[in-house]
Amino acid sequence: MKLHALCYCSVRKGSHETLLDEIHDILEVAKKFNNKHNVTGVLYYSGGRFFQYIEGLERVIEDLFDRIAVDPRHHYVHYFGTRAIQKRRFNGWSMKYVQRNSRVELFFKNRGEKTLMSLGLNDSNLSDFLDELVLAEQDTLPKK
Ligand SMILES: Cc1cc2nc3c(=O)[nH]c(=O)nc-3n(C[C@H](O)[C@H](O)[C@H](O)COP(=O)(O)O)c2cc1C
Numbered sequence: 001m002k003l004h005a006l007c008y009c010s011v012r013k014g015s016h017e018t019l020l021d022e023i024h025d026i027l028e029v030a031k032k033f034n035n036k037h038n039v040t041g042v043l044y045y046s047g048g049r050f051f052q053y054i055e056g057l058e059r060v061i062e063d064l065f066d067r068i069a070v071d072p073r074h075h076y077v078h079y080f081g082t083r084a085i086q087k088r089r090f091n092g093w094s095m096k097y098v099q100r101n102s103r104v105e106l107f108f109k110n111r112g113e114k115t116l117m118s119l120g121l122n123d124s125n126l127s128d129f130l131d132e133l134v135l136a137e138q139d140t141l142p143k144k
Pocket of ligand 1: 030034071073
């Protein structure tokens with residue numbers, strides 16, 4: 001079976017006060033499941049919005065996405081599609097977590113935009129954005 005990847009962006013529902021706990025919880029569950037099912041990828045959070053890219057076997061990532069899409073912690077889930085890939089970009093990361101940082105900031109600035117939403121992802125800049133996320137430092141959350 002061939003490797004596939006999918007991605008989406010969404011709007012977080014919760015208040016600012018619950019953000020850290022919520023991301024903690026998401027990553028804890030994600031790392032456990034993804035490790036077990038050979039799923040890798042990245043979760044990016046900035047300004048109330050999530051962007052997630054998930055790689056693995058097609059059936060596995062689509063079933064996972066079906067669950068994520070109905071998760072009550074976010075809404076307005078915009079699915080960009082699933083496609084076959086030759087190799088993983090996030091090999092070794094069961095779910096890398098990246099927040100807005102100077103590197104990502106510069107990525108948007110160089111394109112005359114401020115956010116992922118205003119940029120609007122398409123085939124060419126999606127690949128560039130993922131390259132940035134591969135290179136970006138992984139954010140570590142303080143322990144609960
Ligand atoms: C933004 C976001 C990203 C998520 N990413 C993952 C993930 O990569 N892997 C995972 O197993 N769960 C992830 N979850 C959690 C799932 O939505 C869901 O809570 C989890 O799969 C447990 O589902 P269940 O309660 O139906 O068993 C994510 C949730 C959100 C809100």
